[in-house]
Amino acid sequence: MTNAAATHDESRPPVLAPGATYASVTEKISGLVLSRTTPRWWILAFAVAFLALQVFLVATAYLVTTGTGIWGIRIPIGWGWAIINFVWWIGIGHAGTLISAILLLFRQDWRTSINRFAEAMTLFAVSCAGVFPILHMGRPWLAYWFAPYPNSMSLWPQFRSPLIWDVFAVTTYATVSALFWYIGLIPDLATLRDRALGRATRLIFGVMALGWRGSAKHWHRYETAYLLLAGLATPLVVSVHTVVSFDFAVSIIPGWHTTIFPPYFVAGAIYAGFAMVITLMVPLRRLLKLEDLITVRHLQNMAKVMLATGLVVVYGYAMEAFMAWYSGNEYEGFMLWNRMTGPYAPYYWTLLFCNAGVPQLLWLAKVRASPWLLFGVAMFVNWGMWLERYIIVVTSLHRDYLPSAWGMYSGTLWDVATFVGTLGIFGVAMLLFVRVLPMISIFEVRTLVRKPPSTHRVQGG
Amino acid sequence: MATPSTPPTYGLAASFSSPDDLVRVVRLARAAGYRQMDAYTPMPVHGLAEALDLPPSRLPWGVLGGGITGMLVGIGLQSYTTIVLYPMNVGGRPLFSWPSFVPVTFELTILCAALVAVGGMIWRNGLPEPHHPIFNAPGFERASTDRFFLCIEATDPRFDAAATRRFLETAGAEEVQDVAR
Incomplete structure (x- = not known):
């Protein structure tokens, strides 16, 4: 929470459109929530997402009553879409924490307009991710066996297994993300409480705000806690x-x-x-008329982060290939050759096109400054990252050490239905979030506003 | 004017539209000897904690304690279950296979530290507190939008309804109002 109004560089677009005041930013952001009219696009989008959510319920009901056989998983490919989707969703979540915690520690003031939204995205993406390993177990009602608790079977989790590490990592991540998000919301909930017109609205926001009154003593401890949480989340x-x-x-x-x-x-x-933040932000800033708060500067910076991390990923692909050759390991070499020329080669080359090729357009300043071109690049990355996990999971498993244990894999209709269903969960949650909670951190944006002049007139000496 | 018949007030609230004015008046009030006071702002104001001379928060120590507790719980839980409660010999490897305990220990460290950071902040701030006298200050709903308040509380030994009001007005408060208890 730096005071950045005075320090912005004239050569770049500002993080906040000029002329903003405390009241104007408050009015703008809280107005989205307190407005009584729900925009038509929101209702349409919600209807689509809600339909996808029903697909999830149907697919899950069928899965639970029948078994994971309805999915395409067959030995030797035991992981399939469930694990691909799990890794894809949880990866998406990471941008939220990066924006809210790491950029806070680096004092990047441009994070302020997008951190709340990205944190919400994290929370919902992690929820979607969590669905898959649980369903993949086949008997999801026994998921609580993962928890270390004394039980009548005298069984304890195998703490040497990465799958148990996963349980602890993902639940901790979900918990800390939820705490970080809620703590950030408290002062804004107090703003909504104070501005709400309806009695019920005021009561709901009032309860959620815990009686926050903006006391300097509270802010003091609050900022300490927020910074500590950022340090822990990193x-x-x-x-x-x-x-x-x-x-x-x-x-x-x-x-x-x-x-x-x-x-x-x-x-x-x-x-x-x-990529997902850009995918969601470009249409939303337009639909909600937030171009003054989420400026081209934000999109440019996100594009740069995408380019930098994309290059690290390309380095990863290159090293995988190099080490497969350089190690001289026969199986590694076969795996890579099979990946590049085998039955899944089209997937591999499409993935390279999406993740390593298309994003190179981000070197051009013109592409970074154009929201819809960025949106297009981000869509390629979303798809490419899903393919990357597909390649990792499927190509390594489908050619086992012995040719007698080779197989082929393709997802079924129910794999697609479950995935589309989680898109529905995500869509419904995101749409409800932008309607009922402030999607931009109001109090943090206030710290970016140029301070009003002092009204004090110096009298005499 | 506080007369014995009027209900006792909580204090006097001065309000400002600029955070700089607030910080300046807080400094003046400190210099004038007032101690029982608090400022209310729509966002964290740089320099306000120093002006009010707030002691540094002890929360970091609590968070450190939480982290250490989480770490010990993690090591203890995994060692006790894998050595005593459910020993499993995997290829003759040692039961106390500490490198594979690192991820869970790490996650529990972070989890407990984060819970203390959030819980400690809420608890030490005395939240949830549904009502507080400062909400009686006229126009206080703007303290969460664009108005900055300083409340000198009646419990301050130097508090005098008339003199304190005069002090705040001359110091540059845009408005000074009684806060009912």
């Missing part, structure tokens, strides 16, 4: 995708057992996450 976000990559790297499958996986997964997660 190593946490790095650890989460590291642990996810351990699910692969700790195994002894060719193509998975590599030390580059943790950094390469973390960079990929941030890459995918920023």
Whole structure:
């Protein structure tokens, strides 16, 4: 929460359109929530998302009553879409924590207009991610067996397994993200309480705001807590995708057992996450008329982060290929050659086109400054990152050490339905969030507003 | 004017439209010897904690304690379950296989530290507190939008309804109002 009004560089577009006042930014952002009219596009989008949510319920009901056989998973490919989607969703979540915690520690004032939204995205993406490993277990009603608690079976979790590490990493991540998000919301909930016209609205926001009154003593402790949380969330976000990559790297499958996986997964997660923030932000800032608050500067900066992390990911691809050759390991070499020329080669080359090719357009300032071109690039990255996980999961598994254990994989209609269903969960949650809670942190934006002049007249000496 | 018949007030609230004015008047009030006061602002104001001479928060120590507790719980839980409660010999590897305990220990460290940071902040700030006398200050709903308040409380030994009001007015408050208890 730096006071950045005075320090902005004239050569770049501002983080906040000029002329903003405390009252104007408050009015603008809280107006989106307190307005009694719901825009038509919102109702349409909600209807579509809600339909997708129903698809999820149908797909899950069928899955739970029948078994994971309705999915395309067959030995030797036991992971399939469920794990691909899990990694894809959890990767998307990482941008939120990066924006809210890491950019806070680096004092990047431009994070202020997008952090709340990105945190919400994190929370909902992690929820969608969490669905998949639980459903993939086949008997999701026994998911609580993951928890270490004394039970009548005298069983304890296997703490040497990356799958248990995952449980701890993802639940901690979800909890800390929710806390960070809620703590950031408290002062804004107080603003909504004070501006709400209806009695019920005032009561609901009042309860959620915990009686926040903006006391200097409270702010003092609040800022300490917020900074500490940011400091804790920063190593946490790095650890989460590291642990996810351990699910692969700790195994002894060719193509998975590599030390580059943790950094390469973390960079990929941030890459995918920023792509998703751009995908959602470009249409939303237009529809909600927030171009003054979420400026071209924000989009440009996100594009730069995307380009940088994208290059790390490209380095990861290059190193995978190099090490497969340089290690001289027969199975690694076969895995890579099969990936490049085998039955899934079109997927591999499409992934390289989406993740390593198209994003190179971001070197051009014109592309970075054009919201819809950025949107297009981000869509390629969203798709490319999904394909990346597909390639990692499927190509390593479908050619086992012995040709007698080889197989082919393709998802079924129910794989697609479950995935579309989680898009529905995500869409419904995001749309409700932008309607009922301030999608931009009002109090943090106030710190970017140029301070009003002092009204004090110096009298005499 | 406080006479014995009027209900006792909580204090006097001065309000400002500029955070700089608020900080300046807080400094003057400190210099004039007032101690029982608090400022209310729509966002964190740089320099306000220093002007009010607030002691540094002890929250970081609590968070450190939470982190250490989480770490010990993590090590203890995993060691006890894998060595005593459910020993499993995997290829003759040692039961206390500490490198594989690192991820869960790390996550529990972060989790407990974060819970203390949030819980500690809320608890030490005395929240949730549905009502507080400062909400009686006229126009206080703007304290969460664009208005900055300083309330000198009646419990301050130097508080005098008339003199304090005069002090705040001359110091540059745009408005000074009684806050009912």
